[in-house]
Amino acid sequence: MGLPPGYTARVLRTISSSKASRHIRAALRRKNEFDPVLERGARYDTTRIPVREVNREWWHNALSGRRAHLRIGIYYEIFQQLLQCSPYTPIGNFTVTYPPIGYKQSNAESADHPAEVEQMPVLLGNTILPKSAAVQPNVDIDWSLFNTEYASVFLTNPDGYLIDTQYEILHWLVTNIPRGKSLVDGQVMKEYMRPLPFYGTGLHRFVFFLIEHNKPITYTHTQASSPSPPISKFEERIFQTSKFLSDNQIVPSECVSFRLFQSMWDTSVSTYLIEELKIAEPYYKFDVPLTRGQIKHNKIREVRSNKFRIK
Structure with missing residues (x-):
């Protein structure tokens, strides 16, 4: 520590x-x-414990912080699936923290001076339930590690589009943050949407990306060629990280860093879908494969039924 x-x-x-x-x-x-x-x-x-200072010291130590990101990126297939590039050691550093459940930001607070409350950090694969990530997180960018004019932050769920794994669900996008400023000075292309892992789909990866760039970037909605997602409201949030970077001529190994957490279904997802979005909740159930004994029993029963069937 x-x-x-x-x-x-x-x-x-x-x-x-x-x-x-x-x-x-x-x-x-x-x-x-x-x-x-x-x-x-x-x-x-x-x-x-001054978490930000500890994180900054840990990150500047290339033998621990940055190499840990390299290993985590390979393990969670960040480079292969999302960035579609060879593994590299990220350069930029930023922290993402969620305020406690039920916390509401007052008018006297700002993104630069948050209140002294217990924050839940987004690390490198820790588990955060949807109810704990219901509100927009605080993002602190360490501008001392790069000299670009702008930065952009977005949150994507590579496991949210269940029909086709090449697409993702975009949960948040803030672009063109001026150097030395906070997210409130950037352009909000997509408002923050809380994690919504459906029942029966297991753990979902939620990845925060930090992009450093010198020219303002643009965002164009991705049109999926596969069938629509189970929730029609997600159609406008279909996303591809690699396409977004290539459209803006961004090389991931030079200016892209990430943080990620995992989340799975809880009761707050059902409440949000039914009460806020006014839609039915998708429900997925795993079909347990039959054992050898069950398969043998079914075959015997089928043979007996055919043998003694009245014609």
């Missing part, structure tokens, strides 16, 4: 001996154990 001041990741990487590294970590651990401030904070549950 990060290192104390004076012992940065760069200092530890310069230590050639693993034994010396273990001694330093043991000394830091003993020091923290006898620190009265940390002890008091742990006892009264008041210790707060």
